[in-house]
Amino acid sequence: MNRLDLVYAPALSPVFGAAALPNSLLERFAEKAGLPGSIVDDPKGFVPLYATELFLDLVQRERGQDTFLFDSLSMDPSERSQAQSVVGVPLPEGFTSKEALEVMTQTFNGHVTGARFSSEIQGGRIWVLRTTAATEWSDVWSVLQYNLSIMLAGVRRTLKSEIRPVCLRLPARFSSEHLPEILDLPVELDAGHFGLAFDLCDVIHADRMLGQTSASKAVTVANPLTNNLMAALSECMNEFVMSSPYSCSADRVANAFGLSTRSYRRKLAAIGTSHAQLLSNARLKNACRMLAGQSQSITQVAYELGYGNPGDFTRFFKGRIGCTPIQYKQMHTKAL
Template structure:
C-alpha cells in the first residue's frame, strides 16, 4: 500500500460549495462553471462526503482569472472575515480558553479533517516562529491564487485570534511572479519575500502567547463528529471517483483529467496493490447499486440507468456475476433479513 503522501488529496464537498459563493456577484453559467472545474454534473444536488481537491484548485483558478488581482483580494478578504474566520473560531471555542499558539495548533488539526492535502503548522526557524502552509504544485497555474487565498486567510485568522491588527507582517511566498498581487493596496501592510521554500507568516512570541479571543463567535453546537478522510491511495481513489460514477461509467482517461493524474500513474499505483482500474470502478458501481437497492424505491431499470447501463439486462448480468444473485433477489433477501431483525427487537 502506498503511503499517504502518494494518495489522492480529498476535500469535504461543502468546501467546494463554500468557495463557490465567491461567484455569486458574477452570476455565472453554473453548468459551464461545473464543467470547467471537472466537478460532478450533479454536484449541487448530491450529498457526497468528499470530492477530489483538484476541483477546488480549479475553482480558485477560474475565479482568480475572472477578475483583477485587487478584486480577487477584496473578495477573499470579505469571505474570510464574514464566513471562514467566524466558522473556525466558533469551532475553536468548543475547546475552551487557550492561547493564540494553542488555537493555531488546534486549527491545524481541524483543517486536516476537512482537507487531506492541507498541511499547516507552527515552525521555528532561525529564532523566529512561523505559521506555515506547505503545499506542492508551485509550478501549476492554480497555485498563486491558492497561495494568496492562504496568506489572506492566515493573516485574518491570526488578527482575529489575537485582536492585533497592527503588527509587522513578514510573509514568505513560494510563487515568484506575484507582483500583481503584492502591490495591491489591500496587502500594503505586509512585507513579502517571494520564491521561498514555504508559505509562511512570521509571528512574535507576544502574539502567540496572547489569550485567544474565542468569545466573539461562541459555538452553540457540540463538536461535530466527521467521517475520517481516507488517506491511503485505493480508498481515497475510490472516494474521489464515487460522485462521478453516479453519472455512469467513467473511462480511465476521464478519471485522469478529473484527478490531474496521468493514466499510467493511476494504473501503476493500482497494480502495486494487485488491482486494475476496472476492478475499482466495478467496486464503486456495485457498492452504489447495493445502496440504491436497499435504501431507495427505484426500479431495477432506473438503478441500471443510474449506473450507466443502457438496459437492465446488462446490469443484472453484472450484478449476478459479482453477487451470485440478481438485483431483485438481493433486494428481497436483504429486505427480509431487515424485517426479521426488526421483529426480534
C-alpha cells in the same frame, strides 16, 4: 508530487456561496477542471487536488476581481457565521495559542494530501505555512490567496482574536494591486512555501486554555485523510459515479488528478487497488442503496449507474452480491 492527491470537498463551499455566478456556470467550470458537477450543490467527501486548484483559477478569471477568492470566506454568509471551524475543518480547543496553531495545521494536513501545512517559530514570529509543490496551479495567485484566507481565518477563529499578520511569504512577488489591504505587508520570497507570520507577542497575548480536549484526540478525530486514504478515494469515486455515471473512465479520473492514465493506474496499484475496483465498489454501494429504497425500477437504477443495458447491470450485480437485483429488492420488501 504524488498526484493521487485529494482535498476535502467542503473546503470549496465559500467559493460557491460568494461567487454570485449561476450554478450552471459553476458546474461547467467544475467539470472543465475535472471535478464532478454535483460538487456545486453538494460538496462532500474528497476530490482531486489538481482539479480543485484548477477550478479556483477558472473561477478567479471569471470574476476578474483580484481579491475575490481571498474575500470569499467573509462574503459567504454560512462560512462567516462559523466560529469553531474554517471551510468545514474543525478547529482545536484546549491548548495554549502556540499549541493550538500547531494542531490547527496538523488538522489541515488531515484534510489534504500533496500539500503540507506547518506552524513554526522564527525569531519573534510564528509562521503558518503551506508548501507550493502540490500541483502546477499551487503557486498561481488564485490558489495562493484562497489558502492565505483560510490560514488567516483559521488563526483568528482558533485564537478568538482579530490578530493581524505582520509579514507575508510568497513564491514570487505580486503587484500590490492584487493584494487585499490586510496583506499589503513586507514580503519574504520562498519558492517552496507561502504563508503568514504573526508577531509572537500578539499570539502569546491571545493565549488561552479552552476546554479540556487532548491534542492526540483532536488530531485523530480531525484527520480523515490520514486515517483512511482508501476510504477517501472511494468517496471521491462515488461522486464521479453519481454525478457523471457515463463519464467515469480511467482517462477522465486520471485527468482530474493531473496524471496520465498509465501513472494513475500505477499509483492505485501501489496502494493495493485499481480504477476498475474503485468504480465497481462505488456502483455496487449505490446499487444496493437504490434497490433497497424500493422506488426505482431495475432499469432506472442501471441507467443511473452508467449501464446502457440493464442486462449488463444484472450480471454485474449478481456476480458481486450473489442474487439478481429483482431478488435483492424482494428480500428488502419482505424485511420491511
